[in-house]
Amino acid sequence: MDDRDYRRAVAVLRALTTGTGHPVRVPLGPAPADPRAAVAAVAGRSGIRLHRITLGPAWWRVNLGPLLCWTGAPVRPAVLLFRGRCYRRVDPDTGAVQRISAAVAAELGDCAERPVLPVPAGTGAGGLLRRALHGSRAELVRLVLAGALVAAFSLATPLVSGVVFGALVDGAGVSLLSGLTLAYGAASVLASLLGVAANLRVLRLEGILRYDTELPLWDALLRLPARFFTHRGAGEITDIALSMSVTRDNLAGLPVQLVGATFTVLLEFVLLLVVSPVLAALAAALIGLALLALLPLFRVAARRQREALPREFGMITLTNQVLSGIERIHLSAAQRRVFDRWSGRNREAQRSVRRVRWAHALPTVLASMLPMAAQLILYALAVGPASAILTPQRFFTVNAAFGLLFGSATVLFAGAATVVLVLPRMNWVGTVLAAPRERQEAGADPGALRGAIGFRQVSFGYRSDGPALIPDLDLEIAPGEFVAVVGPSGSGKSTLLRLLLGFETPSAGQVRYDGRDLATLDLAAVRRQCGVVLQHSSLLPGTVRENVAGGDGDPAEVQRALRLAGLADEVAGWPMGLETIVAAGTSTVSVGQAQRILLARALVRRPRILLLDEATSALDNRTQQVVVANLAALRVTRLVVAHRLSTVLDADRIVVLDEGRIVQQGTPALLRADTTGPFHRLARRQLLTDPEPDARRYDAVAD
Numbered sequence: 143m144d145d146r147d148y149r150r151a152v153a154v155l156r157a158l159t160t161g162t163g164h165p166v167r168v169p170l171g172p173a174p175a176d177p178r179a180a181v182a183a184v185a186g187r188s189g190i191r192l193h194r195i196t197l198g199p200a201w202w203r204v205n206l207g208p209l210l211c212w213t214g215a216p217v218r219p220a221v222l223l224f225r226g227r228c229y230r231r232v233d234p235d236t237g238a239v240q241r242i243s244a245a246v247a248a249e250l251g252d253c254a255e256r257p258v259l260p261v262p263a264g265t266g267a268g269g270l271l272r273r274a275l276h277g278s279r280a281e282l283v284r285l286v287l288a289g290a291l292v293a294a295f296s297l298a299t300p301l302v303s304g305v306v307f308g309a310l311v312d313g314a315g316v317s318l319l320s321g322l323t324l325a326y327g328a329a330s331v332l333a334s335l336l337g338v339a340a341n342l343r344v345l346r347l348e349g350i351l352r353y354d355t356e357l358p359l360w361d362a363l364l365r366l367p368a369r370f371f372t373h374r375g376a377g378e379i380t381d382i383a384l385s386m387s388v389t390r391d392n393l394a395g396l397p398v399q400l401v402g403a404t405f406t407v408l409l410e411f412v413l414l415l416v417v418s419p420v421l422a423a424l425a426a427a428l429i430g431l432a433l434l435a436l437l438p439l440f441r442v443a444a445r446r447q448r449e450a451l452p453r454e455f456g457m458i459t460l461t462n463q464v465l466s467g468i469e470r471i472h473l474s475a476a477q478r479r480v481f482d483r484w485s486g487r488n489r490e491a492q493r494s495v496r497r498v499r500w501a502h503a504l505p506t507v508l509a510s511m512l513p514m515a516a517q518l519i520l521y522a523l524a525v526g527p528a529s530a531i532l533t534p535q536r537f538f539t540v541n542a543a544f545g546l547l548f549g550s551a552t553v554l555f556a557g558a559a560t561v562v563l564v565l566p567r568m569n570w571v572g573t574v575l576a577a578p579r580e581r582q583e584a585g586a587d588p589g590a591l592r593g594a595i596g597f598r599q600v601s602f603g604y605r606s607d608g609p610a611l612i613p614d615l616d617l618e619i620a621p622g623e624f625v626a627v628v629g630p631s632g633s634g635k636s637t638l639l640r641l642l643l644g645f646e647t648p649s650a651g652q653v654r655y656d657g658r659d660l661a662t663l664d665l666a667a668v669r670r671q672c673g674v675v676l677q678h679s680s681l682l683p684g685t686v687r688e689n690v691a692g693g694d695g696d697p698a699e700v701q702r703a704l705r706l707a708g709l710a711d712e713v714a715g716w717p718m719g720l721e722t723i724v725a726a727g728t729s730t731v732s733v734g735q736a737q738r739i740l741l742a743r744a745l746v747r748r749p750r751i752l753l754l755d756e757a758t759s760a761l762d763n764r765t766q767q768v769v770v771a772n773l774a775a776l777r778v779t780r781l782v783v784a785h786r787l788s789t790v791l792d793a794d795r796i797v798v799l800d801e802g803r804i805v806q807q808g809t810p811a812l813l814r815a816d817t818t819g820p821f822h823r824l825a826r827r828q829l830l831t832d833p834e835p836d837a838r839r840y841d842a843v844a845d
């Protein structure tokens with residue numbers, strides 16, 4: 143990094159931090175001895191976590207945090223600087239785009255990459271497309287111009303063929319014909335070159351569209367509240383996520399064809415008007431008639447596609463379910479039943495697809511008959527009523543013009559049939575774009591949390607029209623306290639954790655961190671300080687290290703977290719150690735080991751608060767005691783949801799929940815002493831229904 147690079151880096155940091163309350167304060171002097179470290183230090187002082195600084199001889203780039211990527215990594219403020227120029231800074235929470243000052247941009251040169259711009263909630267699929275094409279107006283104009291020129295050159299065909307064939311009929315000399323042939327050849331070559339140029343434009347536009355529609359769609363998906371996904375099948379989500387690329391593949395090459403065909407239709411029509419207004423009127427009438435006949439077919443195709451899509455989603459969801467539950471299917475010997483169900487649904491889905499294909503093919507085939515029909519009508523007119531006005535030259539001109547006009551009209555109709563199929567898919571994309579993001583406005587920085595959490599007069603129900611699941615809850619948990627929540631199935635224990643994490647919003651009351659309402663805080667900053675294992679958390683495909691700490695975790699921290707989770711020794715004994723590949727649904731690790739990897743993941747960032755939902759249910763008693771002792775030594779706040787009552791006897795306080803209400807709370811000793819209380823009843827019931835190996839400890843509870 144030389145002086146100039148250093149000055150650029152600092153200038154960009156300065157521009158990035160303008161208005162953030164942490165402006166960069168360094169003079170633009172000569173580069174220090176270690177400019178890279180100096181830039182990182184400047185960024186650190188300014189509240190920016192520099193993820194990577196990459197510098198090359200002719201280009202350089204500063205990334206603030208990981209970029210949105212296909213693995214679903216969180217979106218952090220991202221600025222891509224390439225060949226030194228920074229387009230804009232994007233605030234990931236508000237979506238606000240901050241332009242970098244013109245002076246900085248001018249100094250920094252040319253930009254070759256574009257940042258991912260979050261789409262504001264409510265933007266439709268059309269809006270996304272318009273946004274994506276916003277900076278490409280010049281490109282679009284060139285595409286249209288190229289299409290117009292290609293169409294203009296194609297006028298040569300009817301004009302030249304009229305003159306040539308007319309002249310041949312009249313017995314004209316060779317010199318005239320060869321001159322015309324040369325001119326025609328030149329026009330054809332030019333038209334072909336322009337066609338190639340237009341296709342190249344489209345390739346570029348498609349590249350831009352790919353980047354500026356797919357990535358913002360993924361970005362929007364990742365920002366949606368968790369409940370958006372709970373009511374939708376995997377098929378629907380997968381299809382929505384892939385819709386943009388499916389759409390792009392379906393429409394590939396279509397823009398060039400449509401632009402060219404539109405201009406050809408218009409220009410050939412003008413030519414016909416000049417040559418023979420009557421035949422021009424005939425052509426217009428034929429196209430009008432074709433349109434009238436095809437419109438109802440387009441409607442049918444659109445309706446069938448709308449009906450077919452949910453079936454397609456259902457099939458993907460069912461296939462996922464079958465493949466992920468293959469062991470359960472074997473255990474219950476349900477292969478035949480599952481196969482019948484799968485093949486029945488598959489038949490239905492295939493039938494829908496066939497109906498869509500037919501509905502798409504029919505207008506396309508009918509439209510392809512149009513040029514021949516038009517030509518036949520022309521021939522009939524030429525030998526019949528129009529023979530007087532159609533001189534040989536006129537006839538050949540009109541004949542070629544008819545061919546081009548109706549050929550292009552066919553292209554337009556076939557294109558429309560494709561677009562009609564794509565639109566319903568785009569409506570599904572619209573549902574993602576229109577859905578409110580998790581939190582629209584940026585909340586206040588919670589700072590380093592002390593660990594006090596609580597619910598103040600919280601009411602909540604998953605359905606706004608039904609009775610509240612949690613009618614009116616008050617619960618305060620002090621920093622460092624270990625509180626266990628127990629209660630019958632469906633009493634709302636997991637829902638408490640979802641409320642604490644901001645996945646659900648209370649209809650009344652406050653969820654509180656350090657006495658502050660979560661609704662006013664920066665959700666991401668709060669979550670970063672919580673170690674969480676939810677009931678259905680599962681491992682990600684990858685290594686143990688990646689599962690615990692992501693791609694760039696400090697190995698020492700990973701080891702520490704594994705030690706706390708009681709797994710370090712076991713992992714050390716595996717041949718691949720931390721690099722052992724694990725994944726949900728595979729048998730490389732046991733359920734208990736998977737639970738401890740998840741626990742290590744929750745612990746690796748040294749959280750102030752631990753929220754655990756059935757996080758140790760598969761551990762044996764000895765391992766469980768080790769883990770509980772390790773967690774106790776951390777002195778962090780713990781809110782633990784557990785079914786196995788033996789796992790909560792070390793808690794500072796046990797809260798018994800029933801139908802969303804606290805029906806009993808106190809120290810384990812107090813609750814055990816109350817032999818008529820809800821905790822005792824719960825323990826007895828559990829002993830009857832679930833006589834597990836550690837029943838002796840239940841006995842201790844139930845006695």
Ligand SMILES: Nc1ncnc2c1ncn2[C@@H]1O[C@H](COP(=O)(O)OP(=O)(O)OP(=O)(O)O)[C@@H](O)[C@H]1O
Pocket residue numbers: 369372604611629630631632633634635636637638677
């Ligand atoms: N996303 C959701 N949408 C609608 N209802 C839900 C949702 N999640 C949970 N519920 C319902 O809310 C109630 C409480 O669920 P919750 O998972 O909080 O109970 P729980 O006490 O943790 O149960 P368990 O001990 O069986 O895990 C249940 O009746 C459940 O069906």
